[in-house]
Amino acid sequence: ILGFMLHIWNFLEKAWNLAVSEPKKVIHCVKVGMALSFVSLFYYMRPLYEGVGSNAMWAVMTVVVVFEYTVGATLCKCVNRATGTFLAGSLGIGVHWVASQSGEKYEPVILQLSVFLFAAAATFSRFIPSVKARFDYGAMIFILTFSLVSVSGYRVDKLFELAHYRLSTIAIGTSICITITMLLCPAWAGVELHSLIIRNLEKLADSLDGCIAEYFKDDRIVDVIEEDKGKKLQGYKCVLNSKATEESMANFARWEPAHGHFNFGHPWKHYLKIGASVRSCAYCIEALSSCINLESQAPEHLKKHLKEVCMRLSSYSSNVLKDLAVTLKTMTISSDICLLVEDMNLAAKDLQNALRTFPNQLNIPSPPLETSASEYTKTEQLTKSSVALPLREVLSVATMASLLIEITRRIEG
Amino acid sequence: ILGFMLHIWNFLEKAWNLAVSEPKKVIHCVKVGMALSFVSLFYYMRPLYEGVGSNAMWAVMTVVVVFEYTVGATLCKCVNRATGTFLAGSLGIGVHWVASQSGEKYEPVILQLSVFLFAAAATFSRFIPSVKARFDYGAMIFILTFSLVSVSGYRVDKLFELAHYRLSTIAIGTSICITITMLLCPAWAGVELHSLIIRNLEKLADSLDGCIAEYFKDDRIVDVIEEDKGKKLQGYKCVLNSKATEESMANFARWEPAHGHFNFGHPWKHYLKIGASVRSCAYCIEALSSCINLESQAPEHLKKHLKEVCMRLSSYSSNVLKDLAVTLKTMTISSDICLLVEDMNLAAKDLQNALRTFPNQLNIPSPPLETSASEYTKTEQLTKSSVALPLREVLSVATMASLLIEITRRIEG
Secondary structure (H helix, E strand, O other): OHHHHHHHHHHHHHHHHHHHHOHHHHHHHHHHHHHHHHHHHHHHOHHHHHHHHHHHHHHHHHHHHHOOOOHHHHHHHHHHHHHHHHHHHHHHHHHHHHHHHOHHHHHHHHHHHHHHHHHHHHHHHOOOHHHHHHHHHHHHHHHHHHHHHHHHHHHHOOHHHHHHHHHHHHHHHHHHHHHHHHHOOOOOHHHHHHHHHHHHHHHHHHHHHHHHHHHOOOOOOOOOOHHHHHHHHOOHHHHHOOHHHHHHHHHHHOOOOOEOOEOOOOOHHHHHHHHHHHHHHHHHHHHHHHHHHOOOOOOHHHHHHHHHHHHHHHHHHHHHHHHHHHHHHHOOOOOHHHHHHHHHHHHHHHHHHHHHOHHHHHHOOOOOHHHHHHHHHHHHHHHHHHHHHHHHHHHHHHHHHHHHHHHHHHHHO | OHHHHHHHHHHHHHHHHHHHHOHHHHHHHHHHHHHHHHHHHHHHOHHHHHHHHHHHHHHHHHHHHHOOOOHHHHHHHHHHHHHHHHHHHHHHHHHHHHHHHOHHHHHHHHHHHHHHHHHHHHHHHOOOHHHHHHHHHHHHHHHHHHHHHHHHHHHHOOHHHHHHHHHHHHHHHHHHHHHHHHHOOOOOHHHHHHHHHHHHHHHHHHHHHHHHHHHOOOOOOOOOOHHHHHHHHOOHHHHHOOHHHHHHHHHHHOOOOOEOOEOOOOOHHHHHHHHHHHHHHHHHHHHHHHHHHOOOOOOHHHHHHHHHHHHHHHHHHHHHHHHHHHHHHHOOOOOHHHHHHHHHHHHHHHHHHHHHOHHHHHHOOOOOHHHHHHHHHHHHHHHHHHHHHHHHHHHHHHHHHHHHHHHHHHHHO
16 A cells, blocks of 8 residues: 555656646646636526527537647647538538438438448548548547437437537637637647757757767766766757657647747748758767767777867867757847858868878887777777768758758748 | 649549558448447437437447547547546536535535636646556546536436436447457557567668668669669668557557467567667668768779678678567577577678778778878778678667567567
């Protein structure tokens, strides 16, 4: 029992930490509570209740199902729900009319068959990627409404009235949701996507710095802030699996009206391209950081030889990344960025030169050849692979830079 | 209008291709249609209708919402729905009793307040990762049922009867879903996960082969099957972003009863570990394949020098990967695997030796030093980085091998 209590305590502590670290989520919860209390007023206030009757249930259900964290997701679900209900409702009434014309005997057969066919077709459409991304929920609501209408139409006989009530309660529910989600501390999917990409760029820069520093670090100097550094080094790992989040955010952001710096037609697709470049940089850093953990480390004097130039390249690269983050944040092209990219390219060339002069240096002092060569190979293996990678990074950073410049131009123009 | 027609035609063609390539999904659609027609029988057959009345709507709704592609997902949703409804229902009745005891004046206030509080708390719990992974749907159903019960309780006065009907109709809906999903061509999440991992291993082996072959390929020989090769080479890209799919599959697989080779307590978590190793291999191949696209290629004679040993290493590595796929498929440890791993390690050592003798060879013929060194650096850069990576691969493949052996041992034991 004590173990169980401890388990619960841990759970509560985790929840509390989450609440403290992300107050926006707590605000979202309060908003859901408010929307629900608001919609339940329809029950308590007699004049409102007379208007819609027990169909008010549908308004409550709409609020619960439709209210999402971001404005874009809520809007997307509202539109899906309304469209799905309307389409399925009208189709259901049509099928019902056809069935009622064909005589008492065939009526249930036709209704059953239509439910089977439309449900199967709509379910299949949910597997098609382009439909799944945007209209998954709408297809589900279509199936639900269609089967409810065509099935209950057989009994209720007040089909138009029912359809009218359902649509009006859904309209009430969605309008409450949209009002509350947009007016009270709105969480825009676009803003979330924007700051996610900026955060990822910054994490990447930190990881790159940390990685190179770790590789060339002097063992004699004791690191006091080891833990903090390790955390920064691991930052790139979040970037590796960010694809799904970015895509859904960009998908929702398209539904949002103009807010803050973002207009309605903001080029959200470009954010996905930047995200892809950021991810390919993260793959490079993953490969780099695995060099740190190889058991065969390069000898000190070789490391020292390359240390300076590698450090310079990595600091320039991470400066470019940080500057890109700033560019994205302020949405203006800073004049520094071109200079920084040039510096980075120069540093990359320096490194190539340093590597080029390397075998000669090694052969001139002419130590016992066998060991030197083996040492040499090892370092080469390590440093070269850590060099080839920043070079590639330069390439992808350059693509990112051009993309970003295009975006800012579009926003300004 | 012609453009619009063409658009629709393309869409239909895409849908048809999807249907042909994945007949299982078509079967799923037929199953959904069947379940819905079956549940709508409750309306058409008078004796059944008398039993549940207009509450049969809830059975239809349950089927639409709960029926998912895999058995595990369906079971998970059924359990969530039933538990959420039951908990929220009893809590709602409790709150209703408390409110009715406290006088007419405070009743609506207490009800409103409880809706607000419980809805906010349940919404918050959906943000906690461990809850989100397993009980997200249950929390939503909890909010929905609780607000419906506590709100409608104020009017209906037949609360117990309502709760009874809702629970029994949900039971009808879920039992129909579970029966149809398990008996008719079931799609097990476990089997899907199993074959996804196997497919990923095979894709990785093909990509590795293709990548090394592409790098060392002779330009004189014209490739007839270029396109097919390119496709194989790109295979690893699906592996990069498979994390989310694997995790949800493993999550659903845990709900499934014993089926085929898999028992109830099958160690699905190990599949996630294998998936993670496979993904880290894919990151390596991503880095490798970027070496192909670098504009500065190594000169021919240096490539030739390393070609044989690199080809051998890559073919051994991909053989290990393929053998792991076979091991996983048959779930028996093949005796070859240890031999293959040993071969691979030997080949890796050969490559290291080849690299070690490399600088000497280069310096003995003593060509004009400047150009040789520069050429040398470039090749080194390319080949070394392509060498460091297979080496790492060996490491991760070794971890995978040991993991797999553990799994098979567990299954056999």
